[in-house]
Amino acid sequence: MSLRTSRRGIARASAIGFTLVLTLVPLLAPPPGGLAMASQVEALPSGAQRVVSVGGSITEILYALGEEDRLVARDSTSLYPQEALSLPDVGYMRALSPEGVLSVNPDGILALEGSGPPEAIQVLEKASVPMVVIPERFDSQGIVDKITAVGQAIGEPEKAEAFAAKVAGDLDAAKKITAGVEDRKKVLFILSLQGGKILASGTGSAANGIIELAGGENAIIGYSGYKQLTDEAVIEAQPDVVLMMDREGDLSIDENELFSNPAIAATPAGMNRQVIRMDGLYLLGFGPRTAAAVKDLAVRLYGDEITN
Known part of the structure; x- marks a missing residue:
């Protein structure tokens, strides 16, 4: 049975909500291992046209650069x-x-840090x-x-540098709209509420990063990554706002x-x-759309207090 066939059953059973959880997990602090163990190169072979993209933000970048024709899988x-x-x-x-x-016969893989598991990477290494x-x-x-890095990898550094400069400008502009806010909102990002237990973001995560960018x-702040909180910890934190992914279903x-x-x-x-x-990938993807996500979150946090 192919991987694609085996995934169909999961997709049918879990629908959109499960996909959004899978989208979020790699946006936590990257774990050790994974592709860090692989033989790394700075660029794919010249003219690579059958590329597998592993990581939502990498795929978005390739489309933004107009290089989507290289993609054979994601x-x-x-x-x-x-x-x-x-x-x-x-x-x-x-x-x-x-x-x-390997079933799509790739001539290169672009993978976000933390991809894996190591055993899969070792097989791909052996396949050269x-x-x-x-x-x-x-x-x-x-x-x-x-x-x-994506531009360098696909042999389009100038195109990527120009796009990166635009994105940097957009991010700077997005951050500035909260410059005049004096009373900063305390935000609690909740990943799940299974059985009444709150799984929330500490530091070192995409949720922490987007909260800070939005002012x-x-x-x-007592731990890194995602952990279950005690009731006492939630009450002591005294958040002004709860932030969550917009999900459907169970x-x-x-x-x-x-x-x-x-x-x-x-x-x-x-x-x-x-x-x-907010949509999980849009909020936590840290890619080409992040400046827009920062603005949207800032507006929803501060409304008329911000400078447009």
């Missing part, structure tokens, strides 16, 4: 633009099947498929560096469920019923 976190969905899906970026990747690992960092410079403060968290949680109810966010929902 991973399951690559949900934008819509046209990318017509490409074969080689699986989730941290659970790649080497058979799925050139691989470029694209660094991931959750700040403005990280996005610029990602774009230039907010992460309400949780993984959605409605407002009654959220604000009836005793810990949330004891915070300013709960008392004032303040919640912001």
